[in-house]
Amino acid sequence: TQLLEQSPQFLSIQEGENLTVYCNSSSVFSSLQWYRQEPGEGPVLLVTVVTGGEVKKLKRLTFQFGDARKDSSLHITAAQPGDTGLYLCAGARAGGTSYGKLTFGQGTILTVHP
Amino acid sequence: GAGVSQSPSNKVTEKGKDVELRCDPISGHTALYWYRQSLGQGLEFLIYFQGNSAPDKSGLPSDRFSAERTGGSVSTLTIQRTQQEDSAVYLCASSRGSYPSRDEQFFGPGTRLTVL
16 A cells, blocks of 8 residues: 555656646655655655645745645756656654654656756 | 765675675664665665664565664665565665654665566
């Protein structure tokens, strides 16, 4: 059972276009993280959101955590070829035996063409 | 080094052989995680060590998989009697452990395992 559904799985766009990646679940998460991974490397953290409705901006990237803390989105404005990579969302469940364990979405492979 | 290191970077083995994958976490990090990643896909949780607590082994896919963490630092993931479906990239991550559900996880570059 996939607890975090990430979409789209593939995204191929031209430089300068905007895009949004979605991460949805029926479960509530205490926090949600977004990572970016390049080929041959491990994922690198972009942002952590912890409060329902929270919006964080990182240059051209905008991250939002849903009010109910069940979903999140990543919006990239004016995409550049350097944004190419695998984007992963990961949620941490609140308490219990799952404490500290991240559940990852399937990932979105983004390709930005010059 | 300053980051998480993993060895070997690549491992090719024959079906039925045992393999050991090593992870050196960032010094001082009390939490250590192992994940498995198929090509271009998300990460599948395998096992989580936090300090001296019993590890969370709930993600290990079968009893052929085991992991140890010695002295609260280096960890070894062992796969016995490897099968072709074990082929994947195995990623290790560590974090400070001060707030596990929010801590940034720092990942190593992974070990690419190929079972022939």
